[in-house]
Amino acid sequence: MSEQVLEQQAQLYARLDAExxxxxxxxxxxxxxxxxxxxxxxxxxxxxxxxxxxxxxxSYRDLDRLSRQFAGWVQHCTDLEPGDRIAVQMPNLIQYPVVTLGAMRAGLVIVNTNPLYSEREIAHQFNDAEVKALVVQANVAQTAAKVLPRTGVKYTIVTELADLHSPFKRFLINNVAKHVKKMVPPFDIPGAIPLNDALKAGTDRPLLPVQTARDDLALLQYTGGTTGVAKGAMLSHGNVVANVLQVDNMLETQPLDRDHSVTVQPLPVYHIYAFMTAMYSMLNGAHMVFIPNPRDLPSVVKTLRDYKPDIFCGLNTLFMGLCNNEAFRALDFSNLKLTLSGGMALTHAAAERWQEITGCPVSEGYGLTETSPVVSMNPGNRIVIGSIGLPLPGTLVKVVDDDGNALPPEQPGELCVKGPQVMQGYWQRADETAKVMDAEGYFRTGDIAKIREDGFIQIVDRKKDMIVVSGFNVYPNELEDVLYEHPDVLECAAVGVPDETSGEVIKMYVVSKSGKLTAEEVREFCRRSLTAYKVPKLVEFRSELPKTNVGKILRRELRDGEA
Known part of the structure; x- marks a missing residue:
């Protein structure tokens, strides 16, 4: 029966692709x-x-020259070797593609690092990945500086906001950021190298050939997987290239002018969704405009006004925020042909409001870090709101029951994915890899979905315990592990609570030993070890938490009580 279901599904997708x-x-x-x-x-x-x-x-010529210079610095001024890991910790700046492409030209593996990470998170990632070099923006270097002595990082390159601007603008923007806006806390990293010094040192150095194969690592992209401590998803060059080409193929169904395409990207490029769109943009010789801070809605609106893009990348929270902004509603959207949504579920209200204001429908897709990231998306000539679209070319999907049997249309089960974009596994965690890969090479997403009669996929429920805050995955185990270190915490459990602005907010249930612990004390303790979006917004104290008969805390019961 299972094989028959998969054969019928394959025939359905072949017919849909042809149509x-x-x-x-x-x-x-x-x-x-x-x-x-x-x-x-x-x-x-x-x-x-x-x-x-x-x-x-x-320009692409500038990018070629500058990334070649960075590769020259790596190859001639360090003892870094192909396969070594380099962490890149910066927001959406033009330095990012220069550094990442330069590092890859020298054969290094990129470890994308959230600039907002706490000391604890940075230390875990750098030590787990055995990072040997770091490129960090000066604004967040203070936190990294405290961690580096406890890691194996040998080389640190520091960049300021406007390092690649003209000399006058560089001086003006960097000094205003540092001395007027006080955006750069003081830090001390012995031996740190300014990015422009590294680029200068790499000038006129020959780019030595590196034998890079399809299966070689391109990225160690950290994720919580389906639960627990962050793990490095091993994404090969072949994984990411395949996903870029799959997306490129699917976007042939969109009304785009490939020769004059402008994309505004407010989502952080260290996130795999934005990273892949940057690679897609390059493939087509397109122009991508980065927005360093998407929470600054006036800057988003100004960028949209100045560049008049035909592609905009976003997620539900940002769509709603912009639609409620008067200046945004007054913009000229005549060039906008494609709005991409990912990272969190797209609500009907947000999709309808966006199309009403811009005249451009939202095309929702679905992906995971482990799939480089895109699994499916809505084609431009058949958008189904409420679905995550159709599988990308070369991608097989199935929905299975608890015994691994493929389910027929309209029956919900766990969504499993197989294709050239699926990761090689988790870095140095064969046991964790075995938990999510089946014998046939399918990746078990942990998401509950159904394949509709028309072939479109619909997510029914998310990973059981994961919380999504403004598109960022938050894993309860990590939060609870931190809070359990508090001497007055007997038990705790983190769940997601629906929120109109951010999709979900974190609520922490706590059993205090003394009965005197306060909510603010809980939040303050969490702030010491966690990024801001992981700090619980809500705290509720209880005398005990619901448990199974073997003593496991029932998060689902707590979550259902919030519904």
Whole structure:
């Protein structure tokens, strides 16, 4: 029965692809690795704008030259070798593609690091990945400086906001940030190298050939997986290249002018969703405009006004915030052809409001860090609101019951994914990898979904315990592990509570030993070890927490009580 269901599903998707003009047999091996894809764009589109931020633009020729200089510094001024890990910790700045592409040209593996990470989170990631080099923005270097002595990092490169601007603008923007706005706390990192010094040192250095294979690691992208401590998803060059080409193929169904495409990207490029869209933009010689702080809605509106994009990337929280902004509603949206949504569930209200104001429908997709990230998306010629669309070309999906049997249409079960974008596994965690990969090579997402009669996929429920705050995954085990270190905490459990602004907020249930612990004391204790969005907004004290007969705390019972 299970094989019959999969065969019927395969026939359905073949028919849908034919109807919608999706080439399910597209060449996913067009490029051997990300460097080859980037160098293709450098050669094909040298004079087109590539990336912009804070009012300055790099062309593809600039990106080629600067990333080559960074690779030159790596190869000739350090003892870093291909395969070594380099952490990149910065928001959406044009320095990001320069550093990441330069590092990959030298054969290094990128470890994307959230600039908002706490000392504890940085230390875990750097030590787990055995990071040997770090590129960090000066604004957040103070936290990294406290951690570095406890890691194996040998080289630290520091960049300021406007390092790649013209000399006058660089001086003006960097000094205003440092001395007027006080955005750069003092820090001390012995031997730290300014980014521009590294680029200068790499000038005119020959780029030594690196033999990069499809299966070589490109990224260690950290995620909680389905639960627990953050793990590094091993994404190969082949994984990411395949996903870029899969998305490119699916976007053939959208009304885009590939030769004059402008994308505004407010989502953080260290997140795999935004990283992949940056690679997609490069593939087509497009222009991507970074927004360093998407919470600054006036800057988002100004960027949209100045650049008039035809592609906008966002998520439900941002769509709602912008739609409630008077200046946004007054913009000219005549160029906007595609709005992409991912990272959290898209609500009907947000989709309808966005289309009403902009005239552009929202195309929702679905993905995970472990799938590089995109699994499915709505094609431009058939958008079904409330669904995550159709599987990308070359991607197999199935919905299974608790025994692993494939389920027929309309029956909910765990969504499983197989395809060239699925990760190689979790870094140095074979046991965790075995928990999420089945014998046939399917990745078990932990999400409950159903495949509708029309073939579109619909998420029914999220991973059982994961909390999504403004598109960021938060894992209860991590929060509870931190709070259990408090001497007055006997028991605790974290759950997500629905919130109109951020999708969910974190609520922590606590049993205090003394009965005197306060909510603010709980939050303050969490702030010492956790990024701001992981700090519980709500705290409720109880005399005991619900448990199974073997003593496991029942988060679901607590969560259901909030419904």
């Amino acid at each position: 919608l003009g999706i080439d399910s047999h597209c060449d996913l091996g067009r490029f051997e690795h990300l460097v080859a894809m980037a160098e293709h764009s450098f050669a094909e589109f040298p004079d087109r704008p590539a990336f912009s931020s804070l009012g300055h633009t790099l």
